[in-house]
Amino acid sequence: MKHQYDVVIVGAGLAGLRAAIELGEKTKVAVISKVFATRSHSGAAQGGIGAALGNEEEDNWEWHMFDTVKGSDYLGDQDAIEIMAKDAPRTIFELEHLGVPFNRTSEGKIAQRAFGGHTRNFGEAAVKRACFAADRTGRVIMDTLWEQCLQRGIAFYNEHQILSLMVHEGQCCGLVAYELTTGKLHSFYGKAVLLATGGAGKIYKTTSNAQASTGDGMAVALRVGAPLEDMEFVQFHPTGIYKLGILISEAARGEGGILRNKDGERFMERYAPIIKDLAPRDMVSRCILEEIRGGRGIDGKDFVHLDLTHLGKEIIDNKLAEITGFARTYSGVDATKEPIPVQPTCHYMMGGIACDAGGRVILDKDGKAFPGLYAAGECACVSVHGANRLGCNSLLDTLVFGRRAGIEIRQYVRHVAMPKTNANFEKADADRISDLMTSSGKENIGRIMAEMQETMMDNVSVFRHEKGLKQALDKLNELKERYKEIVVSDKGSCFNRNLLDAIELGHMLDLAEAIAMGALYRRESRGAHFREDFPTRNDEEFLVHTMLRHTDKGLQIFKKPVCITRFQPQERKY
Amino acid sequence: MKTTFIIWRFDPAKDKAAHYQEYSVDAEPADKILDCLNKIRWEQDPTLAYRASCAHGICGSDAMVINGRVELACQKLIRNFKTGNNFVIEPLPLFKVIKDLVVDLEPFFEKYRSVRPYLITDEQAPDRERLQDSKTQQFYEPALRCILCASCTASCPINRANPNYLGPAALLRAFRYIFDSRDSSTDERLSQIDDDDGVWGCKTMWWCTDVCPKGIPVTRCLGQIKRGLKQKDKEK
Numbered sequence: 060m061k062h063q064y065d066v067v068i069v070g071a072g073l074a075g076l077r078a079a080i081e082l083g084e085k086t087k088v089a090v091i092s093k094v095f096a097t098r099s100h101s102g103a104a105q106g107g108i109g110a111a112l113g114n115e116e117e118d119n120w121e122w123h124m125f126d127t128v129k130g131s132d133y134l135g136d137q138d139a140i141e142i143m144a145k146d147a148p149r150t151i152f153e154l155e156h157l158g159v160p161f162n163r164t165s166e167g168k169i170a171q172r173a174f175g176g177h178t179r180n181f182g183e184a185a186v187k188r189a190c191f192a193a194d195r196t197g198r199v200i201m202d203t204l205w206e207q208c209l210q211r212g213i214a215f216y217n218e219h220q221i222l223s224l225m226v227h228e229g230q231c232c233g234l235v236a237y238e239l240t241t242g243k244l245h246s247f248y249g250k251a252v253l254l255a256t257g258g259a260g261k262i263y264k265t266t267s268n269a270q271a272s273t274g275d276g277m278a279v280a281l282r283v284g285a286p287l288e289d290m291e292f293v294q295f296h297p298t299g300i301y302k303l304g305i306l307i308s309e310a311a312r313g314e315g316g317i318l319r320n321k322d323g324e325r326f327m328e329r330y331a332p333i334i335k336d337l338a339p340r341d342m343v344s345r346c347i348l349e350e351i352r353g354g355r356g357i358d359g360k361d362f363v364h365l366d367l368t369h370l371g372k373e374i375i376d377n378k379l380a381e382i383t384g385f386a387r388t389y390s391g392v393d394a395t396k397e398p399i400p401v402q403p404t405c406h407y408m409m410g411g412i413a414c415d416a417g418g419r420v421i422l423d424k425d426g427k428a429f430p431g432l433y434a435a436g437e438c439a440c441v442s443v444h445g446a447n448r449l450g451c452n453s454l455l456d457t458l459v460f461g462r463r464a465g466i467e468i469r470q471y472v473r474h475v476a477m478p479k480t481n482a483n484f485e486k487a488d489a490d491r492i493s494d495l496m497t498s499s500g501k502e503n504i505g506r507i508m509a510e511m512q513e514t515m516m517d518n519v520s521v522f523r524h525e526k527g528l529k530q531a532l533d534k535l536n537e538l539k540e541r542y543k544e545i546v547v548s549d550k551g552s553c554f555n556r557n558l559l560d561a562i563e564l565g566h567m568l569d570l571a572e573a574i575a576m577g578a579l580y581r582r583e584s585r586g587a588h589f590r591e592d593f594p595t596r597n598d599e600e601f602l603v604h605t606m607l608r609h610t611d612k613g614l615q616i617f618k619k620p621v622c623i624t625r626f627q628p629q630e631r632k633y
Numbered sequence: 634m635k636t637t638f639i640i641w642r643f644d645p646a647k648d649k650a651a652h653y654q655e656y657s658v659d660a661e662p663a664d665k666i667l668d669c670l671n672k673i674r675w676e677q678d679p680t681l682a683y684r685a686s687c688a689h690g691i692c693g694s695d696a697m698v699i700n701g702r703v704e705l706a707c708q709k710l711i712r713n714f715k716t717g718n719n720f721v722i723e724p725l726p727l728f729k730v731i732k733d734l735v736v737d738l739e740p741f742f743e744k745y746r747s748v749r750p751y752l753i754t755d756e757q758a759p760d761r762e763r764l765q766d767s768k769t770q771q772f773y774e775p776a777l778r779c780i781l782c783a784s785c786t787a788s789c790p791i792n793r794a795n796p797n798y799l800g801p802a803a804l805l806r807a808f809r810y811i812f813d814s815r816d817s818s819t820d821e822r823l824s825q826i827d828d829d830d831g832v833w834g835c836k837t838m839w840w841c842t843d844v845c846p847k848g849i850p851v852t853r854c855l856g857q858i859k860r861g862l863k864q865k866d867k868e869k
Contacts, residue, residue: 094684095738097781098692155762158752158815160770160777167764192777198691199777206751240731269687302663305689377771381778384848385689388708389663505675549680551646554732557679 060245064089064214065472067234067249069221069276072101073197073454074436074461075255076204078418081465083211086472089247091216091236093256093271093559096205100257100269101436101457104197105382106310107174107189108154108458109451110147114168115187120144122179123188125626127452130176130339131409131445132586133602133628134289134621139416139441141624143452146459151190154458159203161192162378172378173313176339176449182633185337189451194308194381197454219245220559221275222491224252224283224432225484231283231431232478235488239559242552244485244492250472253433253464254280254412254420255457262567262574263405263520264512267299267306276438278566280412281573285420285429286608288440288619290570291577291588292409294448295521297343299404301362303389307382307401309450311367312336314374318347319364319398320355326363331633338633341447341587344403344521357400364398371395403521409448409587410577411440413606413619418464424606424619431475435464442604445621446586495561500544504560507538507545511564511571514538519575524591528579535572542568573614577605580616598628634718636660636711638669640681641723643730651730653721654678662712666699666720670706683734690846693780696787697734698723703784705846725787741783744803748826752810753818769814776809776854778847785841785851791834798834799826801841801851807832808854811861823862832858 064087068075071092082088092099111118124144128135155161155169162170171187179186192199208215218239225233225246233248256276260268281287297318298307312318318336320326330346331338338346351361367375367383375383375395383394392399412434414420420429436457443456514534518527542565549557583597584590604619636658643651656677658669667685674681683706684694690708697706700716703725714720728736779802786792786800799807807826810816826832832855841851 094686094692094694098684098686098694100687100692102780103687103689103691152758152760152762156758158813160773160809160813161762163765163767163770165767167766169762170767193774195691195777198780202777203751209746210749210751240735269692271686303689381691388690389665389710504679547679551644551680551732553644553646554682554735556674556682560679 060243062089062245062247064247064249066251066253066468067091067247068253068255069234070099070255070257070436071096071205071215072099072255072257072436073201073204073457075253076201076208077458077461078253078255078435078465078468079213080204080207080211081462082469083208083213086469089214089216090208091219091221091247093218093220093275095217096215097202099201100272102198102201103269103306104454105194105306105308106313107172107191107196107451108151108200108454109174109177109188109449110151110190110455111144111188112148112151112169112171112190114164115171116179118179118186118188120147122181122186123147123177125181126177127443127449128626129182129631130447130449132447132596132631134442134445134585134604136442136622137624137626138622139443142416143443143455143459147455150455150458154200154203157203157207159192159200161190172310173337174450175309175312175337175343178334182333185334189310189313191310193377194310194379200454220562221256221279222488222562224279226283227478227480227482229430230478231429232480235485239554242555244489246485248477250475250477251431251433251468253418253435253468254438255434255436255461256438258408258437259567259570260405262511262515262571264516265299265304266405267296267304268405273563273567274438274570275563275566276434277412278569280420280432280434281569281609284422284609285432286413286422286606287573288410288413288604288606289442289577290410290573290607291581291605292446292586293405293574294340294407294409294587295344295403296340296406297347297403298365298401300385300389301400301402304404305385305389306404306406307365307385307399311365311379311382314378315370316365316367318343319366320350321357322355326350326355334633339447339449342633345589347403348521362400362402365401366398367394368396368398405520407448407453408437409440409444409446411438414439414441416441416460416463417467418460419467424617433464433468435461446588492558495545495547495558496550498544498546500546502541502544502546504545504557504564507541508564511535511538511568515571515574519578522589522591523578525579528575531575532572532579535568535575539568573607576614576616577607580605602628634660634662636669636718636720638673639721642733644732660711662710664711665707666709667695667706682732691780693782696725696782696784698725703788703844705782708846725783727787727792738783741786741802744799745781745806748799748803748807749822750806750810752813752816754815755817763815765814773809773812775849776805778849779805780847782846784844784846788840788844790838790840791836795830795834797830799831801855804832804835804855804858805849805851808858811858823858823865826858827862832862
């Protein structure tokens, strides 16, 4: 089935919805989403969205910019970070005007709280910068934006899985999608496509991410020649619920929660004497694992305690109700009385589809644009997060750059004609699906996925070294070969999750390889990428972005310079 | 621990009628019901259809009937049930089944859209945020916990008797905007639901409150709307 729009957005999380709102008034736009729109994973964001409003204490955007640059271990592009930090207050006021129900101060202003790595006066002490709605900030922003889209009559195609991008003479002209409830293929033609498909945490065994977070946008972009940037930087959030990986927001520590080892010691004091438990996530995750390696995990096991017992019922009920509910439901822990068992969990991809601050996907180190193709949100790499993202900068990223992509696309589609092509773009995907459905292979999709997740967890997570990374790449090659022999047992056309699993697994295997290759290539330690065989940062050689491009001979690596404007790289201490 | 799952199956492409299918799963007390469904799909029967995404009770995808009660499959663990090792899993009632445990929620969202679920304001926005009293925000805050899983509406006996009734989820969204001090459409919002297909359809049976996986006091919120309408009548 063919559809014609000016713009097709893939993904109904915050970046996609914000872009849709920007475009919706005068442009014919469709949003396609693999899940029903309100099930998108932005809704799981808990703690807050950062902006130097100064509602609770003095703050300014330059401090926010500095914290983000330092948090990124100087790998973030400072021109883009400046845009984001400056635009943050406007973004929050815009959300408020659209109806987002933020918590309020006693004066009725938007309330703010402390968050990891956010400081006043260039690192002096923690600052209250995160605007929030209890601990369901992502969900209320997403609901509000989705409702704004309903009001604007924007077309949604829910439960449609992207299969491939349509490219004609180097210009992106739409995409092919699979409709889950009917099994039909759809060609969405458009002058521009915005990929806003979120993260890929499902590549790892322990993750805070949703089942839908399988990196589809990054994978389809890579296949048509768009480079991926900085894929080796994968954020492990320090406080996932033990064994489950479910997120306990940094807001818990922002409100005063404390991490403790088996001796009850507040161990972060030793590692980050100034901001302690509110150090950035890469550091805190490493510190937790150092404690565990040193035999100071709880009961000698691989977890530590997050202690909220001193916060009092009022703070817990009004500001942390959701996460203390998770602790009760999944760990059987009453957080007002006992500490929560936590361990690091795969949370966020700093890397993604290389693009500029207008969301234009770029093809090379000089920033040459891929005509018609745009990216925003977690699947994109602008790069504002560099080697490590600060908490409450991801929601900000989606909204600032989702809007900017919308503005760019609106101008682009005005001046560009729809590519004329008679190509049958659906055929390749129809053949692929037919091959999968009729395969006589014996390989089990679930088993390959589990092996990929274990390999990535064991060798390409918080601590990495050459031997493990090479092992992981060998294993991934083996799994890719076995993937060719998978069998899709469900032969039906209605809600065939089995087929979707197969497609998603193919995407994740490609991305897992990109992550491991980037990690092997970067012989230094920076932000979330820690090489035990190269434990220090090496600015001379590696103060550059890692770019990966798909070629006939496999992935090719090249470098892109980092943009440094206001803040020269320094040693990173907290 | 050997656990039996008896699951309601229906594939419109090949089944004339629904039937129950039995699976045996090796489950731990801390496993979620969703984990067990995943095990069945991964290891035994890839054709089993159900929705799920976040797997921790925030996206709202996996509401279904577990042992006779509407629950989120990702929010209930094996150990939460006193029924031992036997589980009966069925799709949400009230809605048309697409396949197995997947239902068509379009009628649910149609009602939701009908309450104009967005801020309506006739004031020019200031340069900064509009001020709002913290108490006002806290008053409508319970409604913000809603994840649109449809558990309440699917469980409401009135909804089964009167298909035109808006149902608790849509009315809860109306509540959220009626009591948001920034919204200027309060009177219109109240008038729109001032009948038996609207808030007076609610006969305070508490099922919505009882099943809500987010602990929202839905019935009380609807009661606040009724009180608002009575107040409005008095002022006439």
